[in-house]
Amino acid sequence: MYALVDGNNFYVSCERAFRPALNRCPVVVLSNNDGCAIARSNEAKDLGIKMGAPYFQIKHLEITKGLVALSANFALYGDMSERMMSLAAGLGPEQEIYSIDESFITLDGVRNVTRRAWAIRDRIARGVGIPCGIGIGKTKTLAKLANAIAKDAERKPGSYPGHLARVCNLEEISRSELQTILEQTHVGAVWGIGKRISNQLNEAGIANVWQLTQADLGTIRRRWSVVLERTVRELRGESCIALEDAPPPKKMIACTRSFGHPVEDLGPLIEAVSEYGSRAAEKLRRQRGLAGQVQVFAHTSPFRPGPRYSRSIIVPLLRPTADTALIVRSAVDGLKRIYEDGYQLIKAGVILLDISDGTIQQCELDMGEASKDRSALYGALDKINMRYGRGTLHLASTGVEPVNARWEMRQERRTPRYTTNIEEIPVVRC
Template sequence: MAVYALVDCNNFYVSCERVFNPALEGKPVAVLSNNDGCAVARSAESKAIGVPMGEPAFKLRHLVEQHGLILQSSNYALYGDMSERVMSVLATFAPGAEVYSIDECFLDLDGLSVPDLTEWCQHIRATVKRWTGIPVSVGLGGTKTLAKLANRLAKTSPRANGVLDLASHPGWVEPALKRTPVRDVWGIGRNYAGHCGIHGILTAYDLTRAEDGWVRKTMGAVGLRTVMELRGIPVHTLDTEPSDKQTTCCSRSFAESVTGYEHVHDAVLTFASRAAEKIRADGLVAGALQVFAYTDRFRRDQPQVSLNAMVRLAPPTDATPRLIAAAVSGLRSAWRDGYAYKKAGVILIDLVNPANIPRDLFSPAPETGARSRALMAAVDGLNGRLGKGAVGYGLIPKDAPWQMRCGNRSPNYTTAWSDLPVAKA
């Protein structure tokens, strides 16, 4: 019998902040998105005082004054490193593991000789907490969808104490389905939940009783697979070997709107450089590049415009100079004066393994490609040792108006030597 466990980090971004700043324990904390925009993670205490997910920071100021809400700028370098540490620990507990997101991991427990899965999962929780400082919850089920559902209940039920095993207790599945609103089922979005509500399908249990033909007609084959999993029929297997990326994007909303071409140009140059580093780390090359910029859609009092340009790359490349040149060329061709731009970005498309690209008359000579690869390897190596951005293309001022706002960001405790925590006597 298939048994899956979903291990989910509790309030992950907040938990990462608390590992290195214990003074945040027991206090209402919210982590903000890029540019200190809106709440993307909330502690249990901040939820209790009414902080909604996605609430803009300026609407939370009254809670700062009234309830001592602490607003933290996001620190994705820290969160990414802490995620790797948690996933490394989890991988030691099962023969198969799928990292589903930065704070979630599926474990395949099929055939694992464990007398009491609940006790064993409590051991997982204790080990992750002891080795990384991050609290986690565990849900178990005969399918990945049921494991996801069990995890949600494990977080919210005091009796579960962080672990709910629906795989070993089939009699618990029906009550769990009845306690889960259909909108909270993994894979059921807001639109599908609305369609279900119109037809009287309010819980996950109601969804399991729906006719297959109606489910397929309303939610397609994907929705039907979700229903099959809720019925205990495994459809989704563990994805332990993720496929290569098809695209990668580097973009940002600016702290301040900018009108000058030079500011957007500098931002696009920076984004193209970072996107190039990403695909080199994955061993891929890009066959096309898309550059975009647009104005603040929420400022109805200002004229609106959206710039977009696609540039083909022949042959495909991962070289920063070529990608920068393509991005700047696309921006220049699409540029329009007289607008206040709020966001820009670069998307690398048609990513492939360079070994799979056939040679043609227009391919660079082998020695030319070798020189380019050596140069990029040297740049990446220096940035790896000296810190991101130590070596780059173009001199970008640190006070550029498009730079990200992060007024209350914690140090990069685990990824920068200069930010190592210091223990005081």
């Protein structure tokens, strides 16, 4: 058996944990550069705000409906996620962190599963301030489905029986009730079934989940795929998708951003690329990898008037490395080669390619510049930045504030980093 623990409207809930005045207000969190809504409170959903709605299209609701729009505060969400995950892990023996706000947990040997799920939900609500939905089922696909039912039963009263709200254990309901519930559920609600397949299934007369569970496996495999067949087996209670406890190391690491304002000069571009290179190198060290090549790119907006420019270059490294200084130097060298004057650039990025496992070392006879092992230096740098906040120690070429304000992204409505920056912890007065 599996459980899926999922934070409700996660980014909004993180904001509300520190600003209870936002409870019951329509709230959205905006993407980078305050572009569009990437998280919505239930009240914002009820106003008809769609996922991905551009901010300028919903801005008027701030005045007419009291909408609160906030810049994304990823430092806060990442930290709150870790806290939530560590409490969720108490539900069972193994956990797979599936996304920032979702984790699967195996329930082998766990007794009183439903009661325990309620207790964990309560612990997360009290300890972290995030409301969760918990779905429980025989397979991962069923746990996902149960979670969707738990959420709908809570948000839209009447859609499902009220006793399934917040914590829904499909193993504890009678066969006949289960059939009724699955008949009420559209196939599009199933994990892994997107719009296209859901339309095709509808055309084939399979509209709800119950009908899908009754479909012939051979037909599903022939007309669609073994992947969909696996989904149907999972819905029938046959476990086909195992827990993945550690994601495989990335083959490529990218750090790219849109600028808050268009950038034309080389100076601020070098700062931006140095910063992105540093971030990418830090991610690389976290997975104990070494990069063989560095790609750097920059381009103008495809939507703005004016001359267009889009170039990229790959710079091979002398030998595979995770050394920030070497990676940034190659990225900046590449940037200087592709840079041309007179363009309003809005985005740049650094991508590390040809990533190998840093625990395996290929030795060579050093004929040229001695390769200094600076892993101890970077170990210390990463630790300091982890403890005192990102950018506490950095390469000089990333620039010194307020100079880098020229390219940093717009985040005009960001709340404080309450849990990760000592300068920004909430002050409580009594």
